[in-house]
Amino acid sequence: MRRDPDFQRYAAARVASLIGxxxxxxxxxxxxxxxxxxxxxxxFAVVAETLPYVCLGLFAGALADRVDRRRVMITSDVVSGVLLASVPVAYFLGGLTAPHALAVGFVSQASFVFFDAANFGALPTLAGVSRIAAAQSFVFGASTAVELVVPGLVGAALAVVAPGPLLALDAISFLASALLIRAIARPLWDASRASAAPRRLGADIRDGLRFLWGHPIVRINVLVGMTQSFSGGAFVGQLVPWADQVLGVPPGDRRLGLMFTAWAVGSLGASALYPRLSRWRGEAWVTLLALPLSALGAMACALARDWWVAVAFVAAWGVVYVTVIINSITLRQRITPEHLQSRVNTTGRMLAYGVGSVSGALTAGVVSEAAGPRTALALAAGVTAAGAVAAWLSPLRRHGLEASARL
Known part of the structure; x- marks a missing residue:
């Protein structure tokens, strides 16, 4: 992958966007x-980020399978950049409000849903089916390397700079991503489909849903992924209150950046380990083994009382949590036919990430208001544990045994 100029441009675009x-x-x-x-x-900040997947995932996935994916990705980047720029502008004009910030988060993420839908189909087309696992690990590894540095810098910056102006950097990163995507020479979709007989968009959506729900491995992979995203949404939504009220790390404290850096360290470990894990036992067994560990990691974080212990638990949880994510995407992309890639993977993400994270963030927010962040995180860990039990009782276990026999 390192010798492929187009893939390098693609990876650089993803890294630029992820910095912001x-x-x-x-x-x-x-x-x-x-x-x-x-x-x-x-x-609600997490809800604003994930709810667009629930609202638009089906439509965006079907659209990205029938139009030029490069054009969709570039347009989405530009729209997101312009929207995010409005937050620092409003801040400097003295008119920034919480509803404004949340609205920008929601609408810019709605635009990103279309980018992500096109991206799900673009990566397998660009890398080739045989290199999907390597491509995913490379992108996650490069992105995580950035995340190792950025959270600590942001945590330090928040000690002296208000958070509103920092969002200008995200706006710039989206514009940089658009320029890099535009520079990719190879096509990111099968242009021959443009001349095919037109179909109703609803028919395309139904095809994607039919494949996702009709394939037992893809179906259970998405459903158990929802339980993990539930705990992830709960954690992200309550991280700042949890750090402040339980660990004694208030907003603006540099240690808050270390909490995010710890997660990035775990993500980097997952990116390095995953190719070996998938070759060792196959994707099904990675899910079966990593999902229970993810539930344990979530519970360990909920029980932590000292910030330095919490940092260690967050890093350990990050390893297994991100391993499940990379594995889920890889498994869906390996099984799904090329012409269904965008709609199936976007629908899977809509359910696993969108529905799971939104329900986790909202549930944790309500519980945290009544009983505190620790109780909210413990409840979320229990939901992921239930998903792990479901995975072991599903056809995923038989699929894993069959795949292991072929290795």
Missing amino acids: SAITYIAMPVLIYQMTGSNLWTA
């Missing part, structure tokens, strides 16, 4: 928490 997204990932919850002081309002 990592800033917003930290700055937006801190911004909302500082403006409102509410655990529930802080959870």
Whole structure:
């Protein structure tokens, strides 16, 4: 992959965008928490990021399978960049409010849903089916290397700079991503489909849903992924209140950046380990083994009382959590036919990431308001544990045994 110029441009575009997204990932919850002081309002920052998948995932996936994916990705980047730029502008004009910030988060993420839908089909087309696992690990590894550095810098910056102006860097990163995607020479979709007989968009959506629900491995992979995303949404939505109220790390404390860096360290470990794990036992067994460990990691974080212990638990949880994510995407992309890639993978992400994270963030926000962040995180860990049990009782276990016999 390192010798493929087009793939390098693609990876650079993803890294550029993720630099900015990592800033917003930290700055937006801190911004909302500082403006409102509410655990529930802080959870809304995660809801604003993930709800667009629930609303638009089906439509975006079907659209990305029938139009030029490069054009979709570039347009999405430009729209997101312009929207995010409105937050620092409003801040400097003295008119920034929590509803404005959340609305920008929602609409810019809605635009990103279309980018992500096109990206799901673009990566297998660009890398080739035989190199999907290597390509995913390379992208996750490069992105995580950035995330190792950025959260610490953002945490330090928040000690001296308000979170609102920092979002300007995310706006710039989207524009850089658009330029890099535009520079890719190879096509990112099968242009011959443009001349095919037109179909209703609803028929395309039904095809994607039919494949996802009709394939037992893809179906259970998505359903158990929802339980993991539930705990992930709960954690991200309550990280700032949890750090403040349980660990004694208030917003603006540099240690908050270390919490995010710890997760990135775990993600980097997952990126390095995953190719070996998938070759060792196959994707099905990776899910079966990593999902229970993810539930344990979530519970360990909920029980932590000291910030340095919590940092260690967050890093360990990050390893297995991100392993499940990479594995789920790889498994879906390996099984799904090329002409269904965008709609099936976007629908899978809509359910696993969108529905799972939104329900986790909202549930944790309500529980945290009533009983505190630790109780909310413990409840979320229990949901992921239930998903692990379901995975072991599903056809995924038989699929894993069959795949192991072929290795």
